[in-house]
Amino acid sequence: MLNIKNVSKIYKTKSGTVTGVDKVSLTIEKGEIFGIVGYSGAGKSSLLRCINMLERPTSGQVFIEGIDLTTLNAKELRQARLKIGMIFQHFHLISQKTVGENIAFALKAAQTPKNEIKPRVKELLDMVGLADKLNVYPSQLSGGQKQRVGIARALANNPSVLLCDEATSALDPTTTLSILHLLKKINRELGLTIVLITHEMDVVKEICDRMAVMQDGRVVEEGTVYELFSNPQEPLTKEFISSIVSFTIPEAILNEVSGQLVKVLFKGKIAGEGIISDTIERYQVKGNFLHGTIEYIQEQPLGIFLMELTGETERIQMAIDYMEKRGAQVEVIKHV
C-alpha cells in the first residue's frame, strides 16, 4: 500500500517560492492502478518525484508498505527505492548499451548475483514480449519497443510500486493501447501497484481503477474512474471527462428543439436493457436522439443520451418517472 500524507513541495526560485504540491493526501491500495490527471503545471510530476524521493517533500510523509520514506537516510533510501520502479515519457534508456545491458544495469545496481542476471534479463524480456531484442541497441527499436524495455528495466528488481510518468504520451494511439494492455497484464499477473500520471483521459479510462484530478498542486477530486466519469462534481473533472463524453450540440439544432430536452444516464448493465424504447412504447411519447454514447469503463457500460421528448406534457413526465424508476438518471435540460 502507498500512503501519501499531507505532502507539500515548495520550490525556492530567484523570483520567490512556487508551490508544486499543496498538502496532498492519497491512499493507493495494493494491486490498484491509480491515475493522476491534471493539466500542465498541476503538480503531477512534482508529486510523483516526491513519491520516490527524487524530490524531498517540503513537508508530509510518504509510506510504502508501512515505511515512511521521508525518515530514511541516503543508504536506506537507495534500498527502499528498489521497491519503486519508474518509467518515463522519453524512456531514458542508455543508448550505448544493448537492450539486455540496459536491463542488466538495473540488476547490477541492486547487487544481483552475477549468475542470476542473464536468466532474469531473459525472463523480463519474455514478459514484455521482446525476447528477440536482447542484443539490439535502443536506436534500432520503435517507441513502443523502447517503452517495453523501460518496463522490463523498471520491473527488474521486483518493485511493489510502478510509477509511470506520462509513459504513453510520446506514442501513437495503437502503440499506447498495447503498452496500456501490457501494464494491465503485469498488474494482474504480479499484483503490482501502478500509479500513472497523464493528461489523457483515454489512458485513465482504459486501465485505471481509481483516479485523482489535480489543479494548482492540490487534489480537487478523487474516486473510482467509473464514479468520476458518471458523476463528476468539480468543473475541472467535468472538463476532463468531456474530452471523452462530449455533448456539444450546435446552437441552431438546439433552437429547433420544440419538445423537452433530457439527458438520460444509464449506469452498469441497465444500459443494455432497452429502457428508452420500452418507455417510448409504454407512454406513447416521441423520442428524438440528438446525441448518445455507451462508454465501457472498467468493462462496465455507461450510457449517456441526449434526446428530445415530444407528446403530451403529462405523458412526458410519466415517461421520465418511469425511466428513473428503472434506474436511469434523467436530467431535464430544456423545458418547453
Ligand SMILES: Nc1ncnc2c1ncn2[C@@H]1O[C@H](COP(=O)(O)OP(=O)(O)OP(=O)(O)O)[C@@H](O)[C@H]1O
Ligand atoms: N524544479 C522546480 N523549480 C521550480 N519550480 C518548479 C520545479 N518543478 C516544478 N515546478 C513548478 O511546480 C508546479 C508544478 O509543476 P509540475 O511539473 O509538477 O506539474 P505537472 O502537472 O507535472 O506539469 P507537466 O506535465 O507540464 O510537467 C509548476 O508551477 C512548475 O513550474
